[in-house]
Amino acid sequence: MSVSAPPEPPRSSPPGKPKGRRRAGLAAVGVLAASALTATVVSAIAPAGAQQPVGVGPLPINFDITDENGGWFDSGLNLFGSKSLAVAELPRLGTTVAVPSIGGPLLEDPLSGLTGPLTKGALGDTGLGLPGLGLDKTLETVRGIGAADPAAKGLALRAEDLLGQLADAVGKLPANEPVNLLDLPVGVDLQGVLNSLAEFAVAGPPVTVTFNVDPAKSGSIRNPIGLIAPEGAQAFPYEEAKGAFYGKKTIQLDKPGLYAFTDSIAPYMLGAVVVDDPLTLGLDFGEKLMVNGQEKPVASNSDLIQRLVNTFFTATNPNNWQQYSATEDVSWNPIQPPAPILQYDPAGNPVLIPNLDAYFDKKFQFPRTLPKLTAPKTPGVGEVWMATQMEDYAGKVKEGSLTKVDVENWTVAQKIAAPGIEMNNVHNMWTDKDYKYIYGNEWFSNKTDVFDRATGKWIRSLEVGPNPAHVMTRPGNDELTIGINAGKDIVLASPGGEKITKRIPVNPQSGVTPHPHAHWTSADGSTVVAPETMTNSAVIADLDSGTVRHEPVGAFPIATSMTPDDKKAYLSNFLGGSITCVSLKEDACATPNGGTAKLSTIDLWQNYNPQTGPEAGKPWGGLTIQTPVSPDGKAMLAENTLSQTVSVIDPKTNKYIKDLPCNPGCHGANFGAKKGGGYYAYVSNKFSNAMQVIDPDPNNDGDLSDAAVAGQIVLGAVPTTKVDDQIVAHPGVGGQGVLAIPLVYNGWVQQNPEAYREKLTPKQLDPIGKN
Numbered sequence: 001m002s003v004s005a006p007p008e009p010p011r012s013s014p015p016g017k018p019k020g021r022r023r024a025g026l027a028a029v030g031v032l033a034a035s036a037l038t039a040t041v042v043s044a045i046a047p048a049g050a051q052q053p054v055g056v057g058p059l060p061i062n063f064d065i066t067d068e069n070g071g072w073f074d075s076g077l078n079l080f081g082s083k084s085l086a087v088a089e090l091p092r093l094g095t096t097v098a099v100p101s102i103g104g105p106l107l108e109d110p111l112s113g114l115t116g117p118l119t120k121g122a123l124g125d126t127g128l129g130l131p132g133l134g135l136d137k138t139l140e141t142v143r144g145i146g147a148a149d150p151a152a153k154g155l156a157l158r159a160e161d162l163l164g165q166l167a168d169a170v171g172k173l174p175a176n177e178p179v180n181l182l183d184l185p186v187g188v189d190l191q192g193v194l195n196s197l198a199e200f201a202v203a204g205p206p207v208t209v210t211f212n213v214d215p216a217k218s219g220s221i222r223n224p225i226g227l228i229a230p231e232g233a234q235a236f237p238y239e240e241a242k243g244a245f246y247g248k249k250t251i252q253l254d255k256p257g258l259y260a261f262t263d264s265i266a267p268y269m270l271g272a273v274v275v276d277d278p279l280t281l282g283l284d285f286g287e288k289l290m291v292n293g294q295e296k297p298v299a300s301n302s303d304l305i306q307r308l309v310n311t312f313f314t315a316t317n318p319n320n321w322q323q324y325s326a327t328e329d330v331s332w333n334p335i336q337p338p339a340p341i342l343q344y345d346p347a348g349n350p351v352l353i354p355n356l357d358a359y360f361d362k363k364f365q366f367p368r369t370l371p372k373l374t375a376p377k378t379p380g381v382g383e384v385w386m387a388t389q390m391e392d393y394a395g396k397v398k399e400g401s402l403t404k405v406d407v408e409n410w411t412v413a414q415k416i417a418a419p420g421i422e423m424n425n426v427h428n429m430w431t432d433k434d435y436k437y438i439y440g441n442e443w444f445s446n447k448t449d450v451f452d453r454a455t456g457k458w459i460r461s462l463e464v465g466p467n468p469a470h471v472m473t474r475p476g477n478d479e480l481t482i483g484i485n486a487g488k489d490i491v492l493a494s495p496g497g498e499k500i501t502k503r504i505p506v507n508p509q510s511g512v513t514p515h516p517h518a519h520w521t522s523a524d525g526s527t528v529v530a531p532e533t534m535t536n537s538a539v540i541a542d543l544d545s546g547t548v549r550h551e552p553v554g555a556f557p558i559a560t561s562m563t564p565d566d567k568k569a570y571l572s573n574f575l576g577g578s579i580t581c582v583s584l585k586e587d588a589c590a591t592p593n594g595g596t597a598k599l600s601t602i603d604l605w606q607n608y609n610p611q612t613g614p615e616a617g618k619p620w621g622g623l624t625i626q627t628p629v630s631p632d633g634k635a636m637l638a639e640n641t642l643s644q645t646v647s648v649i650d651p652k653t654n655k656y657i658k659d660l661p662c663n664p665g666c667h668g669a670n671f672g673a674k675k676g677g678g679y680y681a682y683v684s685n686k687f688s689n690a691m692q693v694i695d696p697d698p699n700n701d702g703d704l705s706d707a708a709v710a711g712q713i714v715l716g717a718v719p720t721t722k723v724d725d726q727i728v729a730h731p732g733v734g735g736q737g738v739l740a741i742p743l744v745y746n747g748w749v750q751q752n753p754e755a756y757r758e759k760l761t762p763k764q765l766d767p768i769g770k771n
Contacts, residue, residue, distance in 0.1 A: 073271025243513025257286020293575025390734025523747030672740025684735030
């Protein structure tokens with residue numbers, strides 16, 4: 001289905017960049033939530049009519065799944081700058097303490113005295129006493145148990161005394177250092193008394209969480225699934241064969257601890273619930289946590305959990321997104337909850353983090369100085385288009401734009417927000433063989449948009465299916481290949497995107513909606529390889545016959561690349577810590593012992609221990625997304641969101657060579673021509689306004705050990721940038737899909753118009769020496 005073009009809106013220049021927020025501004029909210037998040041907290045700080053983010057038993061937590069920046073899992077409340085966090089109280093039966101489902105909050109006034117930041121000590125120098133560690137909730141519960149049962153009164157009095165002693169002991173310790181409570185004599189005694197009191201107040205019903213996918217708030221269907229849950233949590237990871245949907249999905253959280261959720265379509269969309277046991281100290285993460293894609297649970301104080309939690313607050317709080325400058329150094333100081341968190345080590349010992357914000361500042365070295373960005377010394381050839389998916393515009397509700405960078409002079413030349421069609425989160429792009437069009441997939445809608453590359457004007461939109469992610473063309477006939485991320489198909493469309501010519505079901509026998517994500521098309525135009533996110537497999541589709549076959553890969557495969565000779569494909573296993581090599585014809589995948597096989601695995605966690613973290617000085621990659629192979633087949637670059645690194649890999653040997661740094665939300669890359677020979681990889685970052693330019697082989701000697709970041713570019717508009725709407729927030733942020741013109745991959749580079757062929761070297765025109 002196509003629709004006609006609206007009139008072009010007037011162009012205007014963007015305003016200056018917004019000012020950053022100061023850390024002190026959230027101190028009161030942070031300590032408040034650290035104390036006790038109950039119905040009283042909601043009435044104190046939530047806007048009128050907001051959802052209830054505090055669940056107890058039958059009282060549900062509601063997440064609206066939306067397209068809004070930072071509100072992708074919207075709990076109806078803003079905690080620590082994130083709309084995507086909720087805290088539930090595990091009900092304890094057998095106590096006089098009221099809980100929201102029974103008629104009232106645990107505390108009469110959790111706001112009293114909680115207005116100062118936690119600073120030098122665990123309790124700070126503000127004299128907060130028990131509330132500074134969140135112990136008032138535990139104290140109130142202890143008193144309630146004692147009042148409800150005379151047999152528990154003595155234990156309750158003893159616990160009350162020990163809580164005061166613990167506050168004194170911990171208050172003398174640094175706020176940024178975890179405390180093993182059993183290393184403190186008072187901690188040992190208190191733990192024993194609390195365990196005894198738990199026998200008088202058993203755990204009540206589970207907490208209910210409802211995910212609501214409403215077309216009024218979400219431009220397309222969604223599939224919320226579990227990312228983290230306490231060991232033994234019922235039904236984790238909450239996956240269903242039907243996949244993405246409009247409507248509601250309800251789950252039960254039956255264990256105390258940390259639960260995190262993601263959308264299997266757009267996995268940077270995150271939500272979280274802490275189900276807190278009132279008979280523990282601080283906010284309870286649980287003893288051991290299951291992480292989707294990992295075979296064994298990990299201790300809740302593990303490095304893996306700390307990194308995932310840090311990533312959560314970076315992704316879901318837009319105030320934590322990086323804003324680089326091209327003219328000066330700037331400070332980046334992301335805000336984490338200044339809350340006490342109870343975790344456990346591998347031996348099951350309770351470990352209290354007095355102040356998560358202070359602890360993360362030390363662990364992840366915040367604040368940091370973001371240096372003034374400088375462009376590479378050697379120019380590129382042509383232009384790069386990047387999907388800046390988080391940019392907000394005055395003329396439309398939905399986010400996102402296409403940003404064009406002239407890489408011959410390193411300037412931001414144009415932005416296409418397309419307010420006339422309410423373009424919704426454009427995600428990935430490609431072009432035709434004559435470079436007349438730019439194709440862009442609206443990931444949060446159902447359309448592939450076609451723009452005039454020279455003018456930026458919208459030509460048409462083709463409805464292709466729910467949440468189309470990636471688009472490419474077939475060398476030779478110039479047909480479009482489009483992956484329907486929330487559906488079941490690879491779609492072929494005629495050149496120019498005028499009509500659909502074929503649908504290829506990727507896994508009709510599975511009974512599962514497979515959610516094919518980032519595919520790659522072969523250089524000879526015959527084959528598409530795509531990851532099936534929900535079946536942990538690769539689909540290899542013959543485009544002419546429509547037949548498919550499958551190969552097993554790792555956990556949650558999300559993106560694909562191919563070598564230029566079409567002999568093998570690489571699939572990134574987003575939750576598996578690895579990349580799978582798949583042979584497309586004869587065995588072509590290098591193995592660690594120097595042989596070849598049909599399938600092989602590149603272990604990106606070979607130098608990473610989930611409990612203790614990465615080995616110093618050695619490479620590792622976590623939450624890997626795109627994995628482009630250079631046009632000459634000599635280098636593969638894997639973009640890693642969790643580790644904020646780009647893994648440099650030799651695709652001939654599948655050896656992991658080194659890491660290069662990238663920014664929060666490190667997402668994708670594509671290769672373009674470097675002037676005079678060689679290639680640049682242009683790297684996108686979701687939660688930063690910068691694009692890295694990587695030279696995989698600066699001296700063209702075939703040795704990847706000298707791969708380097710050649711420079712970085714700020715992606716916000718400048719006075720000379722051609723725009724079709726006014727940017728109002730997050731300029732340059734949200735980098736995801738990348739397209740370099742001229743196309744330099746084998747199969748496409750041979751089709752270049754003469755004007756571009758003149759800019760390329762003979763080697764760039766014949767990258768694998770076939771001609």
